[in-house]
Amino acid sequence: MGVTSQVARLAATAVHVLIVEVPGWSETRMLLEAELNRRGWISALSPADADLLAICGTPGEELRAVCDRVWNQLPGPRTLVNFTASARIAVSLDAAVADLVDDSRQRHDAVSRSRSSVPDDSQPDAVGHEEHGAHEMAPADADAGSVAARPDMHEGMHMADGADEAGMDHAGMGHENMEMLIHGIPLAGGGDDRDGLEMDVLTVPFGPVLSHWPAGLVVECVLQGDVIVSAEARILAAASRSAKLETPIAAEPRQRIIRLCDQSVQLLALAGWGSAAQSACRLRDAAVGGVVMSDQAVALDRLRRRVERSVVLRWSLKGVNVDVASKDTDTTALSGNKFSGDIRLRLIGWLREATELAGTGKFRMSPLTGAEAAQETQNRLATLPELLSGTDLGTARLLIAGLGLDTSAVPSYDASPHNAHHSDANGGHSVHGGAVDDGAIHG
Amino acid sequence: MADAIVQVSPVWAVLAPLGLLLFALAGAGLNGALVGRSVGRPFLSGASAPLAEAARLLRQRRQVTVAADVLLWRVGAGGLVVVALLKILVIPLGPWTLADLDVGVVWFNTMDVMIWALFWLIGWGANSAHSLVGGYRFLSLAVAYELPLMFALITPAVAAQSLRVGDVVTAQQDLWFVIWMPIAFVIFCSSVIAFSSWGPYATAVGRDIAGGFLTDVSGVDRLLILAGRYAVLTAGAAFAVPLFLGGGAGPLLPDWLWTIVKTALVLAAFIAIRHRVPTIRPDRFAEVAWIIVLPAALLQVLIVAIVATITLGS
Numbered sequence A: 001m002g003v004t005s006q007v008a009r010l011a012a013t014a015v016h017v018l019i020v021e022v023p024g025w026s027e028t029r030m031l032l033e034a035e036l037n038r039r040g041w042i043s044a045l046s047p048a049d050a051d052l053l054a055i056c057g058t059p060g061e062e063l064r065a066v067c068d069r070v071w072n073q074l075p076g077p078r079t080l081v082n083f084t085a086s087a088r089i090a091v092s093l094d095a096a097v098a099d100l101v102d103d104s105r106q107r108h109d110a111v112s113r114s115r116s117s118v119p120d121d122s123q124p125d126a127v128g129h130e131e132h133g134a135h136e137m138a139p140a141d142a143d144a145g146s147v148a149a150r151p152d153m154h155e156g157m158h159m160a161d162g163a164d165e166a167g168m169d170h171a172g173m174g175h176e177n178m179e180m181l182i183h184g185i186p187l188a189g190g191g192d193d194r195d196g197l198e199m200d201v202l203t204v205p206f207g208p209v210l211s212h213w214p215a216g217l218v219v220e221c222v223l224q225g226d227v228i229v230s231a232e233a234r235i236l237a238a239a240s241r242s243a244k245l246e247t248p249i250a251a252e253p254r255q256r257i258i259r260l261c262d263q264s265v266q267l268l269a270l271a272g273w274g275s276a277a278q279s280a281c282r283l284r285d286a287a288v289g290g291v292v293m294s295d296q297a298v299a300l301d302r303l304r305r306r307v308e309r310s311v312v313l314r315w316s317l318k319g320v321n322v323d324v325a326s327k328d329t330d331t332t333a334l335s336g337n338k339f340s341g342d343i344r345l346r347l348i349g350w351l352r353e354a355t356e357l358a359g360t361g362k363f364r365m366s367p368l369t370g371a372e373a374a375q376e377t378q379n380r381l382a383t384l385p386e387l388l389s390g391t392d393l394g395t396a397r398l399l400i401a402g403l404g405l406d407t408s409a410v411p412s413y414d415a416s417p418h419n420a421h422h423s424d425a426n427g428g429h430s431v432h433g434g435a436v437d438d439g440a441i442h443g
Numbered sequence B: 001m002a003d004a005i006v007q008v009s010p011v012w013a014v015l016a017p018l019g020l021l022l023f024a025l026a027g028a029g030l031n032g033a034l035v036g037r038s039v040g041r042p043f044l045s046g047a048s049a050p051l052a053e054a055a056r057l058l059r060q061r062r063q064v065t066v067a068a069d070v071l072l073w074r075v076g077a078g079g080l081v082v083v084a085l086l087k088i089l090v091i092p093l094g095p096w097t098l099a100d101l102d103v104g105v106v107w108f109n110t111m112d113v114m115i116w117a118l119f120w121l122i123g124w125g126a127n128s129a130h131s132l133v134g135g136y137r138f139l140s141l142a143v144a145y146e147l148p149l150m151f152a153l154i155t156p157a158v159a160a161q162s163l164r165v166g167d168v169v170t171a172q173q174d175l176w177f178v179i180w181m182p183i184a185f186v187i188f189c190s191s192v193i194a195f196s197s198w199g200p201y202a203t204a205v206g207r208d209i210a211g212g213f214l215t216d217v218s219g220v221d222r223l224l225i226l227a228g229r230y231a232v233l234t235a236g237a238a239f240a241v242p243l244f245l246g247g248g249a250g251p252l253l254p255d256w257l258w259t260i261v262k263t264a265l266v267l268a269a270f271i272a273i274r275h276r277v278p279t280i281r282p283d284r285f286a287e288v289a290w291i292i293v294l295p296a297a298l299l300q301v302l303i304v305a306i307v308a309t310i311t312l313g314s
Helices: A003-014 A026-039 A061-073 A089-100 A103-115 A126-136 A158-170 A254-270 A274-288 A293-309 A311-317 A327-333 A343-360 A370-388 A393-403 A417-425 B010-038 B045-059 B070-088 B104-125 B129-160 B165-170 B182-195 B199-205 B219-244 B255-273 B282-313
Strands: A016-021 A052-056 A079-083 A146-148 A189-192 A198-206 A217-224 A227-235 A436-442 B062-065
Touching (some): A016 A026, A026 A052, A026 A274, A079 A089, A217 A370, A217 A393, A254 A293, A254 A343, A343 A393, B070 B104, B070 B219, B104 B129, B104 B182, B129 B165, B129 B182, B129 B219, B182 B219, B182 B282, B199 B255
């Protein structure tokens, strides 16, 4: 056994996994996260940090194109797993490890990527990109737990990809500077910020591949520095309704407890309190794993008190409020929750509700029906632009997590091929605002 | 212990990177173990995590974003380890030091100002939104911590009436400075955690901005940055020893070993705090730093200056 393969073995003990959750597959994502924790693997925050791209669910047309771009941004050694059923997660991850440590396969992947970087990048063409997306993520590839190293990357698409994505970072108001192109990217334009100083204006889409982010959500933001000037939200849906996970892991009220815990995990993690987020995550995973809920009530209550007592958290979240001024959305957006829009109180409310549900097994008020849940999500989405404008990125993330959006509730739609093409030509949806020229990798 | 600090031959400087590396690795191991424990894995299984991570990053290809400012990006990534090494030059190990500069305290301060540039360059170089926001966040944090840090550094120097680190150690023979200048000590420690972008001050690499200035860094660049963060944290912990904790002073053990033990304890405390305290939002922190912490630091210098003048006069 050579040094190279030993390094590979050692590296594979802590694989970094970038998770893409398709709306409706939150349970698969949670099971995957639990398995990652069990193995001591890491959930990656960005494609550059990931070895394994884990797609939970069957993405629709647009989301599939996004996954494709993200796949191009993984530095390699890399591998891809598509989970469409909750079973076999462990088996698929073992297969992924075998793939990651397979040097000859990874080398082949790397060589075929580098070869495609032969500079025919003079004119990034979106049509080629579209074709690329359609090929790469053909439905045949997407069977449960399939692992693919995908050494068959298209040639000549990568520079186009990169330039496209960078375009999103910088497009913005830069149209008047069209003659000033750097690597095909127009220069950012300027504009007065909220303090009346001139700042660069960037148009950056956030989502759908971000950690602690509602599945499939894309928020197109106009940014000045880290302040959001304006925002527009929409949801990239799953392939079809019928493709959704057949049976939920748990019945109510356990379902509701899992959801409340998951929302708390996201909010605590974004607030930067890793240890509390981890506690919430363990409670969530225990609930998913089917422990007797009444035993969990005490632990949930302990977490709630810990959150309530934290001075730093109170100070950090002070004044972050999901209520928007307009009255009509106010009542519906927060229906079912008696607590106010202050996200710290909302968080405590979630944990309190979970404790009560775990303790008594009864809802205080009847759970929302499918149609009501869809309406609620729609209402909350509608408030997003108003809610986010003028906030900084950190606050915006907290606000979105504080809303507790259930993106799987809204009726799914299949983006027509025409739409998909249109948005692709405009640069599509980036993952995280990162622009990767995957052709220029230095081995 | 009465002996002054002596400058040793520059040949010994080859050991400095090794020592720093071992400390950084131990710190990363402790962090890995604490992370492992928080996800319910055995304490020790996480301790090898930094080795696995290093292997992973050495094996990973380094990726470049479109129109990245590659030169500046790489300077930022590689610079952290260099800065940490330059910092420990002036830190005495027991009775020995590599560079007995007569402005040793200022030297340390100069190096931590370099970190401003390095983190900013990493954020800037990637040419991507999250990375840039990470860079902005670090600068806003730096504006908040730097002035209090400067006054915290000056305080022991005022008491010792010298900027030479050796003189600061000698001045603590009767009483460690941490005892009668606790405010300066606390400010110094939290500033070290801040300039390492660590723990409660890690907003520049926050989860809410997809890893901030680390978002687009991969392969060996990422390894250098992560190692560099541990290295500057270690250097900061090590500098607390001659500045506030009496240098190598202590019973039974030789001076050099005391320096190592104290450094390890301070570093362990720095690592552990990450797992206890939530991240502090940078905009909120600036307010507190300027309105409460800075006046407190000035008050501390004032008290120390008065005491130093009186004892000198008598």
